[in-house]
Amino acid sequence: xxxxxxxxxxxxxxxxxxxxxxxxxxxxxxxxxxxxxxxxxxxxxxxxxxxxxxxxxxxxxxxxxxxxxxxxxxxxxxxxxxxxxxxxxxxxxxxxxxxxxxxxxxxxxxxxxxxxxxxxxxxxxxxxxxxxxxxxxxxxxxxxxxxxxxxxxxxxxxxxxxxxxxxxxxxxxxxxxxxxxxxxxxxxxxxxxxxxxxxxxxxxxxxxxxxxxxxxxx
Amino acid sequence: xxxxxxxxxxxxxxxxxxxxxxxxxxxxxxxxxxxxxxxxxxxxxxxxxxxxxxxxxxxxxxxxxxxxxxxxxxxxxxxxxxxxxxxxxxxxxxxxxxxxxxxxxxxxxxxxxxxxxxxxxxxxxxxxxxxxxxxxxxxxxxxxxxxxxxxxxxxxxxxxxxxxxxxxxxxxxxxxxxxxxxxxxxxxxxxxxxxxxxxxxxxxxxxxxxxxxxxxxxxxxx
Numbered sequence: 218x219x220x221x222x223x224x225x226x227x228x229x230x231x232x233x234x235x236x237x238x239x240x241x242x243x244x245x246x247x248x249x250x251x252x253x254x255x256x257x258x259x260x261x262x263x264x265x266x267x268x269x270x271x272x273x274x275x276x277x278x279x280x281x282x283x284x285x286x287x288x289x290x291x292x293x294x295x296x297x298x299x300x301x302x303x304x305x306x307x308x309x310x311x312x313x314x315x316x317x318x319x320x321x322x323x324x325x326x327x328x329x330x331x332x333x334x335x336x337x338x339x340x341x342x343x344x345x346x347x348x349x350x351x352x353x354x355x356x357x358x359x360x361x362x363x364x365x366x367x368x369x370x371x372x373x374x375x376x377x378x379x380x381x382x383x384x385x386x387x388x389x390x391x392x393x394x395x396x397x398x399x400x401x402x403x404x405x406x407x408x409x410x411x412x413x414x415x416x417x418x419x420x421x422x423x424x425x426x427x428x429x430x431x432x433x434x435x
Numbered sequence: 436x437x438x439x440x441x442x443x444x445x446x447x448x449x450x451x452x453x454x455x456x457x458x459x460x461x462x463x464x465x466x467x468x469x470x471x472x473x474x475x476x477x478x479x480x481x482x483x484x485x486x487x488x489x490x491x492x493x494x495x496x497x498x499x500x501x502x503x504x505x506x507x508x509x510x511x512x513x514x515x516x517x518x519x520x521x522x523x524x525x526x527x528x529x530x531x532x533x534x535x536x537x538x539x540x541x542x543x544x545x546x547x548x549x550x551x552x553x554x555x556x557x558x559x560x561x562x563x564x565x566x567x568x569x570x571x572x573x574x575x576x577x578x579x580x581x582x583x584x585x586x587x588x589x590x591x592x593x594x595x596x597x598x599x600x601x602x603x604x605x606x607x608x609x610x611x612x613x614x615x616x617x618x619x620x621x622x623x624x625x626x627x628x629x630x631x632x633x634x635x636x637x638x639x640x641x642x643x644x645x646x647x648x649x650x651x652x653x654x655x656x657x
Binding site: 362366 | 498519558560562573
């Protein structure tokens with residue numbers, strides 16, 4: 218296991234202007250304004266928070282995993298990572314992280330990919346893409362499946378080996394671990410609190426996460 | 436840059452004519468472009484961070500788009516994405532049409548937008564791409580390393596289409612190519628006839644996920 222970099226935040230939950238618990242299997246979509254801080258907390262540990270961002274001023278601009286990976290020259294997200302858009306611009310920057318590593322490669326689970334990965338009979342299990350699609354459909358924004366590209370998996374551990382292998386390891390997260398990011402622009406944040414029961418990304422026990430938002434410090 | 440519909444069960448062979456090639460590629464179900472190459476679904480199903488022989492390129496609707504039936508190189512990059520105008524400017528200089536006429540320095544982001552638009556598609560369809568002929572490995576810390584000596588010239592990779600595809604290609608430098616002269620490496624594209632994958636097919640048997648994706652795709656043609 219490589220080095221994990223832990224950075225704590227000076228912010229207190231009591232000062233947040235918005236707090237919400239997202240149960241496992243639920244979706245959430247919310248506007249994060251420029252300068253605001255978003256914290257996602259893994260309340261019970263080993264949970265995957267599938268997360269995506271759209272620029273609120275022009276939703277054609279959205280988080281791009283390949284640009285983010287190439288811009289920082291590395292596949293894992295942690296403090297200091299700039300979350301980049303498909304137009305090669307920074308959308309948010311990670312400012313604190315007590316987990317130390319987050320996944321950029323695994324994307325979201327879906328009914329169809331579950332059939333490929335596990336069995337045809339998994340078609341009707343709940344999955345992240347269904348949560349994403351429902352949130353987009355209810356958002357009032359002109360967004361749908363066409364707009365879903367591959368997302369971040371906060372708290373998920375997907376190591377790549379130097380030989381080009383990909384592994385799904387137990388989570389590196391624990392109860393109360395969090396990741397925090399500051400928005401550089403107004404962005405719509407889309408989250409699915411992952412309901413996957415077929416692999417260890419949630420330790421086979423999906424649990425709630427908490428989202429909290431703070432205004433700029435001054 | 437180039438785009439074309441390619442019928443099911445054809446071979447597409449890409450050959451790097453000289454060393455240092457990079458061919459960025461996107462694949463869509465020609466009948467429904469919402470059914471398109473999904474790098475995470477492909478990598479998750481195959482437990483890989485590179486593409487080579489035996490692998491099935493998968494869509495986000497659980498379908499097999501194309502199978503890699505031959506590969507003389509052994510590693511093609513699904514991680515690092517495409518060049519933009521800014522990357523090209525930073526790595527290779529300005530190189531506008533005004534200065535260089537048709538030798539101007541193109542980038543894959545703009546190339547893909549042009550080709551996608553010819554099929555009624557656009558930036559919402561510009562998802563993560565594959566980079567044929569390039570190798571980007573990750574070390575223990577997750578840092579990426581581009582190998583500029585990977586493709587020597589003469590190597591080829593051969594796909595078998597598993598559905599009617601829209602194939603969109605851009606021959607531009609890899610985004611992690613070291614700064615210097617803009618590489619101009621020709622890649623040959625040959626399309627031929629293939630037979631449908633039998634029960635003993637190498638790709639079908641490469642992993643159970645490949646067999647399931649191929650079976651789900653065959654249901655599109657009942």
